[in-house]
Every structure is written in C-alpha cells, then in structure tokens.
Amino acid sequence: MLIGTVTAVGEDAIRKKDPMIILFGEKATKDIRTVAIIQSFEKEAGNIKLEPGHTISFDEKVYTIKTVGSLVNENLNTIGHVTLSFSEVIKDDQIESSIYLSPHELPEVVVGTKISYDD
Incomplete structure (x- = not known):
C-alpha cells in the first residue's frame, strides 16, 4: 500500500462538472x-502496481479501480502523477495516464486528505 497526503489543491483542480482529478507529486511545476x-x-512509491479490482481511498471514502491506463503505474512510481476519472470508461477515448474509478462521484479533497493506493 502507498499512502499520499494532500499538500496543496490547485485553484482549478476540482470542478464538479468535470469528474476527474489530476494528482502530482511535490515536483510539479507552477x-x-x-x-x-x-x-x-x-x-x-517505487514499485506500486495498481490493477482493476484494487482500491483507492480518500480518507474513509473507498473507490474501486475499474480500468488502469498503460502509463499509470510508471507515472505514479516516478513522478507521483495519475489522473483519476470518476466516470464510465470510454473504450475508444481512454486516457492512458488515467485510472477509472467507481462510484462515479468526486471525493472531498482538502489539504491533509490521505490518499491510500491499495495494491
């Protein structure tokens, strides 16, 4: 298991009409x-390997991984980056750096939120 702590939330990071969250490690650009x-x-992170059926939690709110894009594990392990999509998987338009999660609702995220990647 890998645990991250939210240290900053960008001013345009969460939009209710766009059910996705972009996560990055501390070395993200301005x-x-x-x-x-x-x-x-x-x-x-080093060697985390997320797959469908694993879970990601935001504090106590648990989400089940439905699909993992081909770039997810490498990006998460190297730069702490992953895009979390809280919508149905669109087979022909899947983002390769994205994890598609269920349920399809955005979590509450504030500075201090714990994100647990359960592999």
Whole structure:
C-alpha cells in the first residue's frame, strides 16, 4: 500500500462538472499546480502496481479501480502523477495516464486528505 497526503489543491483542480482529478507529486511545476492536487508520499512509491479490482481511498471514502491506463503505474512510481476519472470508461477515448474509478462521484479533497493506493 502507498499512502499520499494532500499538500496543496490547485485553484482549478476540482470542478464538479468535470469528474476527474489530476494528482502530482511535490515536483510539479507552477503551471501544473493550478490544475492539480499535489500529494506527498510517506515513502517512495517505487514499485506500486495498481490493477482493476484494487482500491483507492480518500480518507474513509473507498473507490474501486475499474480500468488502469498503460502509463499509470510508471507515472505514479516516478513522478507521483495519475489522473483519476470518476466516470464510465470510454473504450475508444481512454486516457492512458488515467485510472477509472467507481462510484462515479468526486471525493472531498482538502489539504491533509490521505490518499491510500491499495495494491
């Protein structure tokens, strides 16, 4: 399991009409920080491998992974980046750096929120 703590929430990071969240590690650029949620890890990600059926939690709210894009694990392990999509998977338009989650509702995210990646 990998646990991240939210250290910053960009001014345009959460929009109710767009059911997705972009997460980045502490090394995110200034421009990325405006549209992303920044997370800091207690330990280096290193070798986490997320797959369908695993879960991601925001504090106590648990989401089930439905689909994992081909770039997700490498990006999460190297730069702390992943895009979380809280919508149905569109087979022909899947984002390769995205994890599609269920239920399809945005979590409450504030500075201090714990994000648990359960592999």
